Amino acid sequence: MNIWIELENAERGECRPLAAVIESIPWNADGLITAIAQQYDSGEVLMLAWMNHAALSETLHRGQVCYWSRSRQTLWRKGESSGNRQRLVEARLDCDGDAVLLKVDQQGPACHTGRPSCFYNAIHRETVEVITAPLNH
Amino acid sequence: MNIWIELENAERGECRPLAAVIESIPWNADGLITAIAQQYDSGEVLMLAWMNHAALSETLHRGQVCYWSRSRQTLWRKGESSGNRQRLVEARLDCDGDAVLLKVDQQGPACHTGRPSCFYNAIHRETVEVITAPLNH
Numbered sequence: 104m105n106i107w108i109e110l111e112n113a114e115r116g117e118c119r120p121l122a123a124v125i126e127s128i129p130w131n132a133d134g135l136i137t138a139i140a141q142q143y144d145s146g147e148v149l150m151l152a153w154m155n156h157a158a159l160s161e162t163l164h165r166g167q168v169c170y171w172s173r174s175r176q177t178l179w180r181k182g183e184s185s186g187n188r189q190r191l192v193e194a195r196l197d198c199d200g201d202a203v204l205l206k207v208d209q210q211g212p213a214c215h216t217g218r219p220s221c222f223y224n225a226i227h228r229e230t231v232e233v234i235t236a237p238l239n240h
Numbered sequence: 241m242n243i244w245i246e247l248e249n250a251e252r253g254e255c256r257p258l259a260a261v262i263e264s265i266p267w268n269a270d271g272l273i274t275a276i277a278q279q280y281d282s283g284e285v286l287m288l289a290w291m292n293h294a295a296l297s298e299t300l301h302r303g304q305v306c307y308w309s310r311s312r313q314t315l316w317r318k319g320e321s322s323g324n325r326q327r328l329v330e331a332r333l334d335c336d337g338d339a340v341l342l343k344v345d346q347q348g349p350a351c352h353t354g355r356p357s358c359f360y361n362a363i364h365r366e367t368v369e370v371i372t373a374p375l376n377h
Binding site for chain 2: 110111113114115116117118119120121124137139141145146147148150151163193194195196197198199200202203204214215216218221222223224225226227228229230231232233234235236
C-alpha cells in the first residue's frame with residue numbers, strides 16, 4: 104500500500120522508516136517539493152522555497168537548511184554568503200508528501216530584501232501595502 | 241520598473257494599486273501560485289495548496305478561501321462539501337509574488353484526513369511519526 108495512505112490511516116504515535124518515506128516522496132517534474140520555513144517560536148512564516156532530494160537530505164543530516172535554487176539551478180545553503188542561516192528545529196511532511204514544513208531558528212532576516220519575512224506585501228481591498236522595513240534600515 | 245522591485249525598495253506603509261500588483265504576478269507554467277494557509281491566531285501552518293487568477297480573485301472578493309485543484313482541474317471552494325471552510329483574515333504576497341500567505345480562520349480540520357493540519361508527519365532521525373489524530377476520532 105502507498106505509504107501516504109498508510110500514514111493517513113496510522114494512529115497517533117505510529118512510525119515508518121524515514122528512508123522509506125523519503126523514497127516515496129512525489130517529487131514534481133523538476134524533482135522538487137515545496138518547503139515552507141516558519142520561525143519555530145514566534146510562528147511567523149518566513150519564506151517559501153524548494154528542495155530536491157539532495158537539499159532535503161543535507162538539511163536533515165546537517166540541521167542547517169539547504170534549498171534548491173530554481174534560478175541558479177544549484178544547492179542553496181541558506182545564509183552561506185549572507186550569514187542569515189536557518190537552523191532546523193523540526194521538519195514535517197504533509198499528507199501527500201509534496202510539501203515540507205521547516206520549523207527553524209532564523210538568524211538575521213530571512214528575505215533577500217533584508218526584511219524578517221518574505222511576506223511583507225499585505226493585500227488590502229484596493230491596494231498592496233509594504234508592512235515591514237529591512238532590518239537595520 | 242518591475243513592481244516587485246518597486247515594492248522591495250518601498251518604505252514601510254507605501255502602497256501600490258492591487259490591480260497592478262495582481263497583473264504582475266508571475267504565474268507558473270500552469271498559471272498558478274503557491275498558497276500557504278495559516279491559522280491567524282495560533283500561527284499553525286494548516287496546508288499548502290495552489291491558486292490561479294480566478295481562485296485568488298474570488299478569495300479576495302468573497303473572503304472565503306478558494307484554491308485551484310490540480311488533481312480535479314477545477315476551482316476548489318475549500319469546505320464547500322465538507323463544511324471545513326477557511327475565512328480569510330489577511331493575505332500577503334511574498335517578495336517575488338509567486339507565493340501568497342493566507343491567514344485564515346479554519347472551521348473544523350484543514351486536512352482531508354480529518355486532522356487539524358496537513359503537516360502531521362514529523363521527521364525524526366530514523367523515522368517519520370504521525371503526531372496528530374483526526375478530530376472526533
